[in-house]
Amino acid sequence: MAERVHPADSPPQSGQFSGNFSSGEFPRKPAPPPATYVIQVPKDQIYRVPPPENAHRLQLLSRKKASRSSSCRRCFCYFLAAIVILVVLAVISGGVLYLVFRPEHPNYSVEGFSVSGINLTSTSPISPKFDVTVRSRNGNGRIGIYYEKGSAVDVFYGDVDLCNGVLPVFYQPANNVTVVRTALSGTRIQLTKGVRKGMRDEVSKKTVPFKLRIKAPVRIKVGSVKTWTLTVKINCDVTVDKLTAPSRIVSRTCSHKVKLW
Structure with a gap:
């Protein structure tokens, strides 16, 4: 009687796994290809970068915001300067009028x-x-x-x-x-x-x-x-x-x- 030849176990194809669920064994992750590394980064350390098509828009918005803030500060400074100038002019005018007319209480x-x-x-x-x-x-x-x-x-x-x-x-x-x-x-x-x-x-x-x-x-x-x-x-x-x-x-x-x- 001829001897039977059993085929050797072949490695699992992509999408397949080996293991025995009934014995509590879970499938192992496929090993990475040679000369590669797997780096795991925590989720809270992932930084989002705008896509290249929005980078220019982000720069424009940042510039407009900075320009608007600078304009508000400049207007406020001009307003304060105007008030100070008016107060100084009023004091000077009052002093001149006092020296000229020398007012007295009746x-x-x-x-x-x-x-x-x-x-x-x-x-x-x-x-x-x-x-x-x-x-x-x-x-x-x-x-x-x-x-x-x-x-x-x-x-x-x-x-x-x-x-x-x-x-x-x-x-x-x-x-x-x-x-x-x-x-x-x-x-x-x-x-x-x-x-x-x-x-x-x-x-x-x-x-x-x-x-x-x-x-x-x-x-x-x-x-x-x-x-x-x-x-x-x-x-x-x-x-x-x-x-x-x-x-x-x-x-x-x-x-x-x-x-x-």
Whole structure:
């Protein structure tokens, strides 16, 4: 009988594997060809590089972004420089105007203060009347003052607002003294028992103190130029000898301040 010849085991073809799944053996990876190396790189260390057709576009976008950022910085610097220049010019202009015109604050004083309509023998509400004369002196040689509408004049006894009124509208030229008179009135002012008693005691001493408060919008004229509207606040403490007309001023002091805005 002829002897059988079994073919030798041939290596697995591509896509095939050898091994026994039932015995827990897994197929081995095919060995790399000779003279080659296998390098494994972790996924988080793979850097993406734009394809060659987008490289030029990436460069253009990077340049535009850098140019835009540089332009914004340049505009901001120009803006700051403009503000600094304006502030410096304003300071210089103000200094020049001060040296040329030598501005002075006007002086204010109370020249007349007549009281009527205050009855302290009754508990009924009072309707007081005041005639107030104010003297304004403008000692500036080249500066005029416009006293405009919207003023307010009040007379207080302690914290009680007794009457109110307004100043007349007028223009005070340079190196001028102007005396203005204004009539003030109050309606149905109820005085407390303590206020009435205090007034009676001060009438007996012939020293009745009042507070005069004036708030006036003004504009300054320098040469042919007028400023924006400023606010002058005048505070005067006036003491009279009685609460009937004519009353005499015993003492008076005035102060004022200017609000630029």
